[in-house]
Amino acid sequence: MKGGSVMDHKPVWVGTSWKMNKGPAEAITAARSLELYNAPPDIQPFVIPPFTSLKDVCTILHNSDLLVGAQNMHWDDSGAWTGEISPSMIRECGAALVEIGHSERREHFGETDWTVNRKVRAAVRHGLRPLVCVGDTSDEYEFGVSLETLARQTKIALHGLSAEELPHVLIAYEPVWAIGTKGRAADKDCVAGVHAHLRRALEGIAGEEIAACIPLLYGGSVTLDNAYGYVTLPNVDGVFVGRAAWEVTGFKAIIDSISIVVEREVAA
Ligand SMILES: O=C(COP(=O)(O)O)[C@@H](O)CO
Numbered sequence: 455m456k457g458g459s460v461m462d463h464k465p466v467w468v469g470t471s472w473k474m475n476k477g478p479a480e481a482i483t484a485a486r487s488l489e490l491y492n493a494p495p496d497i498q499p500f501v502i503p504p505f506t507s508l509k510d511v512c513t514i515l516h517n518s519d520l521l522v523g524a525q526n527m528h529w530d531d532s533g534a535w536t537g538e539i540s541p542s543m544i545r546e547c548g549a550a551l552v553e554i555g556h557s558e559r560r561e562h563f564g565e566t567d568w569t570v571n572r573k574v575r576a577a578v579r580h581g582l583r584p585l586v587c588v589g590d591t592s593d594e595y596e597f598g599v600s601l602e603t604l605a606r607q608t609k610i611a612l613h614g615l616s617a618e619e620l621p622h623v624l625i626a627y628e629p630v631w632a633i634g635t636k637g638r639a640a641d642k643d644c645v646a647g648v649h650a651h652l653r654r655a656l657e658g659i660a661g662e663e664i665a666a667c668i669p670l671l672y673g674g675s676v677t678l679d680n681a682y683g684y685v686t687l688p689n690v691d692g693v694f695v696g697r698a699a700w701e702v703t704g705f706k707a708i709i710d711s712i713s714i715v716v717e718r719e720v721a722a
Pocket residue numbers: 470471472473556628632633634635637673674675676694695696697698
């Protein structure tokens with residue numbers, strides 16, 4: 455079928471960020487209903503709760519099949535950074551992942567390629583796996599410069615990482631025009647083309663062998679109806695879901711739909 459994740463028996467990543475939803479009580483309820491969840495073989499599920507729920511969710515899911523991440527962090531270990539959360543604080547909560555550079559943070563909170571790079575380097579230094587979000591705006595898409603934007607964001611995000619550090623990174627391609635209630639999901643041809651380009655960019659940065667280890671996820675209006683289609687594409691190693699996975703039942707349904715495809719491909 456492809457030279458991507460399923461054939462290589464790498465796990466297919468299926469995760470959701472709860473964004474600014476679920477305070478501690480609701481997050482604990484959701485985490486408890488995932489605690490005993492047996493993830494299908496070859497699927498690596500993850501959830502990314504808000505900071506106020508991070509420790510509780512990490513504690514509940516500590517021995518589960520799910521990984522837990524934070525939605526952002528500062529790059530410094532500690533200091534006078536009012537309102538910020540450090541990498542060691544996230545580690546202390548028990549998180550394994552940290553999302554960096556989501557377009558909502560780039561657009562509304564001053565995240566830049568430069569701050570993304572500092573955060574990515576800090577994350578790996580602290581033993582966290584950064585999930586770096588890259589994405590083109592609708593203007594960039596219309597003007598035909600999406601690939602340049604994505605290559606720039608990726609190169610700067612990973613700048614300065616060593617050959618040992620690079621395989622800890624995950625990348626999510628999330629077109630800004632695909633995210634949220636006003637977004638439209640990218641079609642499969644677009645995702646296949648962009649992911650092939652991103653893999654080549656990674657090969658330029660890290661060499662072929664390491665680039666092949668870096669999971670490339672797609673995110674933006676992923677639903678139960680389209681999720682499994684994305685993971686059949688070459689160079690798509692998973693999906694990063696928002697709204698459609700905020701309810702635990704929706705999240706599990708998406709995982710199940712993907713697992714059918716994965717099992718079929720592994721058996722073939
Ligand atoms: O923003 C994301 C996608 O949100 P959707 O609601 O699925 O469009 C991605 O980062 C997952 O949170």
